[in-house]
Each structure stands twice: as C-alpha cells, then as structure tokens.
Amino acid sequence: MQHITRPLPSITQDNEDFWRSTREHAARLQRCNACEKFWYYPGPVCHNCGARNWTWTLLSGVGTIYSYSVLERAKGNPYEEDVPITIVLVRLAEGPVVMSNLFDYEPGELAIDAEVMIDYEDVNDEVTLIVFRPARR
Template identity: 75%
Template sequence: MKHITRPLPTITADNEEFWKSTKEHAAKLQRCNVCGRFWYYPGPVCHHCGARDYTWTALSGKGTIYSYSVLERAKGNPYENDVPIAIVLVRLEEGPVIMSNLFDYEAADLAIDSPVRMTYEDVDDRVTLPVFLPARA
C-alpha cells in the first residue's frame, strides 16, 4: 500500500457497509426497496423518496464521466504529492454520481460521457477507495 497524504473519508455507522464493500473490492450502494433507486452518499433514508427500507446492492462498476478537473499544482495543500490528479464525477450505470479519481488515462480519455470502470486503491487497513480507469473498447 502506498502512502497517501490527501484526506481520507471518515467511516461512520451510515457508510460503514459501503467502505467494507470497497475493502472487499466489490462496491455496494443502498438501493431503495420502495422506489428502486440507488443513492450516494450512504445515509439512513432514500435520497429520492425518503424511505428507510433499503438493501445494500452490488454495483456493476461501470459509469461515464459526468464532469472532471485536473489538479496540476497543489503547493501547500494535502494533494501536493499527488499531482497531477484527475478528479472526476462519474455517473454510475445505476444512476448515482460519485466523486473519485481517474488513473492511467490519456488526454483523450478526459471527456464528458467517456466510459470508465471502477477499480480500487487500497490505502490502509481501514480504507480502500473506489477509483476509476478508462473503459477503452
């Protein structure tokens, strides 16, 4: 595992199952048993209908870039040792939008609606981050 200097998520009772699933390299999100929709960031109620009835459901790992930015300079902040870093908003095949990083990309891969696939960055004993790679044909 590499040393990461950027901020890491805080694991809480509401999101513990999500972080457990990423640790297992098999990300899950909550899917509402009332309206059928997935939501992100994990929480106690459906973001769409307010129901408290949900099931943790495996994700396909597929998505498309919804938006992106490339951080090239970060003097004096937690990302200083990680630049350049592509920060992406990915619309998952299941619907939610998740913020993450895109790795191993070429300039042409950074475009709205470009397909990506989820992989995992093992950070430490508690946190594995879901990250993305270009899904080239």
C-alpha cells in the same frame, strides 16, 4: 498499499457497509426497496423518497464521466505530492454521481461521456477508495 497524505473519509455507522464493500473490491450502494433508486453518499434514508427500507446492492462497476478537472498545482496542501490529479464526477450505470480520481488514461480518453470502470485504491487496512480507469474495449 501506498502512503496517502490527503484526508481520508471517516467511517461511521451509516457508511461502514459501503467501506467494507470497497475493501472487498466489490462496491455496493444502497438501493431503496420502495422506489428502487440507488443513492450515494450512504445514509439512513433514501435520498429520493425518504424510505428507510433499503438493500446494499452490488454495482455493475461502469459509468460515464459527467464532469472533470485536472489539478496541476497544489502547493501547500495535502495533495501537493499527488499532482497532477484528475478529479472526475462519474454517473454510475445505476444512476448516482460519484466524485473520485481517474487514473491510467491517455490524453484523448479524458472527455465528457467517456466510459469508465470502477477500480480500487487500497489506502490502509480500513480504507479502500473507489477510483476510476478508462473502460477500454
């Protein structure tokens, strides 16, 4: 575990199963039993159809970069010690788009539609974050 100075997510009744799954390094998202769509961020109803009948479902762990930004400077904010930071929007194979960080990539690997895989950053005993790394073949 590492010392993180940036803000961490709050664990609530609606998202505690998600954060438990990340601590187990087996990320799950809610999948609607009515329309079969996955959604992110966790909540009490399906983001697609509004149904309240869903199942926590294991993710495949793969996705593609939808968008990205590299933060080179962060003077005077919680991310100052972490720069440069690569922030990515990843469209998971299951459909939802997730924002996180990309680590361990070579300059040519950072591109729209590049394949990535889920990894985990153990922050403390309660929070493990989903992060991404290139899906090298």
